[in-house]
Amino acid sequence: xxxxxxxxxxxxxxxxxxxxxxxxxxxxxxxxxxxxxxxxxxxxxxxxxxxxxxxxxxxxxxxxxxxxxxxxxxxxxxxxxxxxxxxxxxxxxxxxxxxxxxxxxxxxxxxxxxxxxxxxxxxxxxxxxxxxxxxxxxxxxxxxxxxxxxxxxxxxxxxxxxxxxxxxxxxxxxxxxxxxxxxxxxxxxxxxxxxxxxxxxxxxxxxxxxxxxxxxxxxxxxxxxxxxxxxxxxxxxxxxxxxx
Numbered sequence: 001x002x003x004x005x006x007x008x009x010x011x012x013x014x015x016x017x018x019x020x021x022x023x024x025x026x027x028x029x030x031x032x033x034x035x036x037x038x039x040x041x042x043x044x045x046x047x048x049x050x051x052x053x054x055x056x057x058x059x060x061x062x063x064x065x066x067x068x069x070x071x072x073x074x075x076x077x078x079x080x081x082x083x084x085x086x087x088x089x090x091x092x093x094x095x096x097x098x099x100x101x102x103x104x105x106x107x108x109x110x111x112x113x114x115x116x117x118x119x120x121x122x123x124x125x126x127x128x129x130x131x132x133x134x135x136x137x138x139x140x141x142x143x144x145x146x147x148x149x150x151x152x153x154x155x156x157x158x159x160x161x162x163x164x165x166x167x168x169x170x171x172x173x174x175x176x177x178x179x180x181x182x183x184x185x186x187x188x189x190x191x192x193x194x195x196x197x198x199x200x201x202x203x204x205x206x207x208x209x210x211x212x213x214x215x216x217x218x219x220x221x222x223x224x225x226x227x228x229x230x231x232x233x234x235x236x237x238x239x240x241x242x243x244x
């Protein structure tokens with residue numbers, strides 16, 4: 001796959017269909033794999049946190065989650081073909097899991113949300129096998145208990161909804177100990193699936209204005225959104241001009 005780099009963070013040039021096909025191949029190679037869905041907030045956080053930067057660089061697959069990433073790639077002369085969001089991957093992998101017989105564990109979000117998200121997906125994709133659901137937390141103190149829940153469930157795929165960078169660092173610390181073939185940090189995907197955060201109107205999604213919708217729904221996200229829509233493009237443009 002073609003892989004580009006934005007401010008030190010690698011991103012794979014894949015479509016949703018190609019991402020699922022590639023993940024399907026990873027599930028059969030006997031190794032452990034981490035998938036990350038990179039948005040502008042990921043890139044800015046990685047500038048401050050070298051552990052997170054390393055996790056993003058070590059991921060088996062890094063998809064472009066957000067219009068900001070696509071715009072930045074175009075500015076840098078390395079365009080990407082398509083967004084592949086966490087929500088899209090969860091939906092597509094749930095569908096593929098029915099075909100392949102994969103069992104999925106839902107970890108994170110507020111208490112009860114993982115269970116509701118699992119129920120919604122099981123309703124959409126008849127035959128989907130849910131290995132388990134647990135809210136828990138990314139706290140290191142709680143890790144032994146959370147690991148045991150997952151070990152007992154023995155899933156093939158783990159969705160972790162702790163938000164970045166906590167979810168991605170959690171996976172990097174624990175995946176070898178829980179021996180789950182594929183783990184993905186999915187951020188607020190469970191909330192979106194169950195409708196806690198209403199999806200943006202189609203026209204806003206198409207125009208790359210999902211961030212406006214999220215700010216309207218969750219004003220507390222102002223700082224994160226500022227990083228994504230102001231600091232990120234400024235940083236990318238500065239890098240571009242320095243490079244040229």
